[in-house]
Each structure stands twice: as structure tokens, then as C-alpha cells.
Amino acid sequence: MAKESVLAVSKDVQSKFTDAVLGTAEHAGDHILIVHRDYVHDVLKFLKEEHHFIYLADIVAADRFTEDDRFEVIYNLMSLRDQHRIFVKTRVPEDNPVVPTATDIWKGANWNEREAYDMFGITFQGHPDPRRIFMPEDFKYHPLRKEFPLIGVPGSLELPNTNPDAE
Amino acid sequence: MSMDNTLGGDGFLTTKLDALVNWGRSNALWPMPMGLACCAIEMMAFAGPKYDAARFGSEVMRFSPRQSDVMIVAGWCTYKMSHAIRRVWDQMPDPKWCIAMGACASTGGMHRCYGVVQGVDNFLPVDVYISGCPPRPESLLNALMQIQEKIRNEHTLKLDA
Numbered sequence: 001m002a003k004e005s006v007l008a009v010s011k012d013v014q015s016k017f018t019d020a021v022l023g024t025a026e027h028a029g030d031h032i033l034i035v036h037r038d039y040v041h042d043v044l045k046f047l048k049e050e051h052h053f054i055y056l057a058d059i060v061a062a063d064r065f066t067e068d069d070r071f072e073v074i075y076n077l078m079s080l081r082d083q084h085r086i087f088v089k090t091r092v093p094e095d096n097p098v099v100p101t102a103t104d105i106w107k108g109a110n111w112n113e114r115e116a117y118d119m120f121g122i123t124f125q126g127h128p129d130p131r132r133i134f135m136p137e138d139f140k141y142h143p144l145r146k147e148f149p150l151i152g153v154p155g156s157l158e159l160p161n162t163n164p165d166a167e
Numbered sequence: 168m169s170m171d172n173t174l175g176g177d178g179f180l181t182t183k184l185d186a187l188v189n190w191g192r193s194n195a196l197w198p199m200p201m202g203l204a205c206c207a208i209e210m211m212a213f214a215g216p217k218y219d220a221a222r223f224g225s226e227v228m229r230f231s232p233r234q235s236d237v238m239i240v241a242g243w244c245t246y247k248m249s250h251a252i253r254r255v256w257d258q259m260p261d262p263k264w265c266i267a268m269g270a271c272a273s274t275g276g277m278h279r280c281y282g283v284v285q286g287v288d289n290f291l292p293v294d295v296y297i298s299g300c301p302p303r304p305e306s307l308l309n310a311l312m313q314i315q316e317k318i319r320n321e322h323t324l325k326l327d328a
Contacts (some may be wrong), residue, residue, distance in 0.1 A: 091277075102254075151281060152280070158246070160253035162290050
């Protein structure tokens with residue numbers, strides 16, 4: 001079977017999901033699809049099932065610090081058969097940062113989504129285990145948000161007791 | 168020179184107990200290696216044959232805190248790790264000393280960030296700080312000698328009032 005180019009994949013997605021794709025971009029040899037949040041689950045499923053993107057390399061989030069659509073979730077997909085990548089981006093507003101989970105498509109999305117939730121406070125609807133992954137469970141902040149101070153909030157993380165004999 | 172001559176021919180010597188105990192302690196400082204990052208590589212060189220910490224009686228890296236005298240915190244320490252380090256420190260028997268090795272252990276260094284403790288002196292009583300990123304093994308030897316010097320000037324006996 002002939003190799004399929006990533007541009008052909010992009011065209012196919014755009015023809016199947018006419019309302020979903022808000023834009024495309026090329027950067028450093030990578031192809032990026034910007035997809036509306038309501039369709040992102042369908043697009044990801046389509047890419048896996050029809051275009052063999054069986055490997056979810058990464059999910060990252062970004063804080064664009066804009067008025068509208070502040071947060072961005074970026075899926076880094078790879079096709080091992082055709083040896084190319086495609087990036088799928090979706091943007092969510094600050095007051096309702098909810099994205100459907102991709103754990104039902106790739107099981108490996110589990111920890112990536114937990115990380116995005118921990119660092120940015122983006123909720124993944126339908127996630128089987130929506131806990132923080134790095135920070136303590138009672139931590140009140142999302143450290144990679146732009147408004148979070150670089151050095152952290154004093155006293156928000158516990159230091160060990162330095163007087164072990166005292167009750 | 169035979170032992171008889173050293174001891175003046177009579178088989179005994181007189182000294183202060185402080186001097187004797189401090190001599191023993193300062194020349195057998197067994198390190199607890201708390202290697203957290205790249206400083207640990209320099210710490211290994213410090214223990215190895217070229218820099219040879221054995222000259223100072225510190226060649227036995229003890230991985231049990233119960234057998235250690237000096238903790239070498241080598242590397243950056245996260246808030247999560249700080250609890251484990253303090254626990255190990257609390258398990259070390261007295262008397263004990265602590266070396267903060269490198270910029271990160273001393274001040275947080277380049278890791279000016281929410282997850283990294285800005286200096287292990289926030290939860291450990293540090294005796295000697297070493298600058299450098301990472302410090303050379305000579306610096307660690309120097310820190311060890313500083314601790315030896317500190318021990319030699321200590322009063323080890325406390326008289327009950």
C-alpha cells in the first residue's frame with residue numbers, strides 16, 4: 001500500500017468534518033489541525049481508525065493568556081505505518097475549560113490528561129481517574145497557568161517537620 | 168619508629184579526652200550519600216581513586232543512615248523529596264553533620280521554581296555549603312576538611328551541672 005501523505009490526511013479530515021476544522025498550519029515540517037472542541041473526539045477517533053494514527057505520542061496543554069479561548073490542548077499523533085505526525089489542537093475558554101477525554105481512543109492518554117489537568121486545570125470529561133498526577137491532592141493551584149507566580153505560593157507546599165521529637 | 172619510642176618507652180600517653188574523641192570522629196566521617204542530581208557524579212569521583220576520600224577516612228559510603236555521620240545532599244531537592252531526606256536525616260545517629268553540595272542544594276540554584284526547595288537549610292541544619300554547579304571533587308574534599316576542623320574544635324563531653 002502506498003504511503004499516504006499527511007496533507008492528504010488533512011484534506012480528508014477537512015472534507016469529512018467541514019464545520020470542525022477551524023484552520024490548519026504548517027510549522028517546522030509538521031502539520032497542525034485546529035479543531036473545534038465539540039468535534040475533537042470524533043476527529044481523533046477518525047484519525048486513529050481511518051488513517052492509522054495508532055500512537056498518541058503526547059498530549060500537552062498551553063496557556064495562551066488571551067481573552068477568548070485561553071487554553072489550548074495539543075494532541076501529538078503519530079502514524080507508525082506511514083511514518084508521519086499530525087498535531088491536533090483544540091481551544092477552550094477560561095470559564096469552561098472542558099475537553100472530552102481521549103482515553104477511550106488511546107489508553108495512554110490517561111496520564112497525559114491528568115498532567116494537563118494538574119498543571120492547567122483543564123477538565124477532561126469522561127476521564128476514568130481525574131486526579132492530580134504531580135502535585136499533592138490538596139494543592140489549590142495549577143502551576144503552569146500564567147498567573148501562577150514562578151516561585152510558587154509560600155506555604156502552599158509542606159516542608160518536613162524539623163522537630164521530630166515534639167508532639 | 169617503634170611504638171615503644173612513640174609512647175616514650177613506658178607504654179602510655181596522656182591526652183585530653185576531647186582531643187582523643189575528636190581525633191577519632193574527625194578521621195572516620197562516614198558519608199550518607201544523598202545523590203539527587205548531577206552533583207552525585209562529582210560525589211562519586213570524590214569517593215573514587217583519583218580524589219580518594221579514603222585519605223580522610225571517608226571512603227565508606229553508607230547507604231544505611233544508621234551507620235552514617237555526614238549527609239552529603241548532592242543536587243536539587245523537591246518538596247516531595249524533602250520529606251524523604253528529612254526522614255533519613257532523623258534516622259542518622261548523633262553526632263551528625265550535613266554538607267549542602269552545590270548551588271541547588273544550598274539555595275535552589277537555577278531551579279527558581281515552585282516545586283524545588285530553595286535551599287536544603289529550610290529543613291536540615293547544614294554545616295558546610297559548597298558553591299559550584301556542580302562543584303569539583305576538590306571542593307567536596309575541602310568541605311569534608313572544614314567539617315573535620317569543626318569537629319576538632321568541639322567539646323565532646325558535657326559535664327552535668
